Amino acid sequence: MIIEKLKKADQIPEEISDIVKDSVINTFSSICGEAPRYVEISDDNKEPLNGIIGNIAVFNPDLTFSLMMAIPKETAFKISESFLGVELPFDSDDMGDLVGEIANILAGDVAANIEKVGFRGQSSLPTATRGSDLTLFMPNKPPTVKMKFSGNCGDFLLNMAMSESR
Template sequence: MSTNLQTAPPTTFPPKISAVVRDAAIEFFGTYCGMQPCEQQDEPVVAGGSGIMGVISFFGDPVWTVALILPEATAVTAAKLFAGFDITFDSQDMGDIVGEMSNVMAGDIVARLDAVGLASQMSLPTVARGHDVELLSPSNACATRIKFKSQNGDFWFRLVKALDKLPGVRRSGT
């Protein structure tokens, strides 16, 4: 007797990818910014206020997006540490530097994913700056946050992956 059992799609963000992002963030902020980030697993993200976000999508299996979110004070400090000179929060240079920070980390993420057998390509970075800016997830997505504390301020990542094969959900191009 043959049965056709359908398995439900995973509803949690892939832990292998989360671990790669975590390791790449610690390496980047330690090496390029001289910061000592420490993950805060059970500490809630305190959103609100001015901040800036660098967003990059990854294409492969799976397709997913990562956003680096820096509150204003952390962004100003991290940008100075990365660039070697002061960058004001509301300048075009701040957008450029956060895009470059996101891009450098994304390159490392692609290399680390490849090392664990997950081939992917990355998009160009998109940067958003504002007050109470948040990356919203589609209803058919799973997401996670990775939060860090450092001597130079808090920052976090928001990782989002669309769920596949949900009843009644059609992917673009299908």
């Protein structure tokens, strides 16, 4: 069973990260009008972010996949214009709502696609965090995958972590 295999894993299997990567590409293709491309990054890349982070999880009673979309300020403007037809003020509640909604759309796609490998889960409520010099990290060092994407809406990152549900 996939759950038992995942519980013993010390890294997120490529099969799972590929599903998430495809979900990111599908989600942002529909928002921005063209597919963003995946960009290789080094695992030691710890550049701070000046922008907004959308947090959401896909979980079941056994395991949780935490997804953190890190969107730089300029990319957030382009996404809002593409998704809504207007550039939202970065400091507005509406920008936070937009990023939360995009995280929700992404998690729905991940939950549907990850079911194909036997992981049945649901998504949590999304949250958004805005600021400068933000650093993404996970306490307790769970297995993680960092992904970077670049497209006509700009660059953005996705950090995924896998942990036991509590």
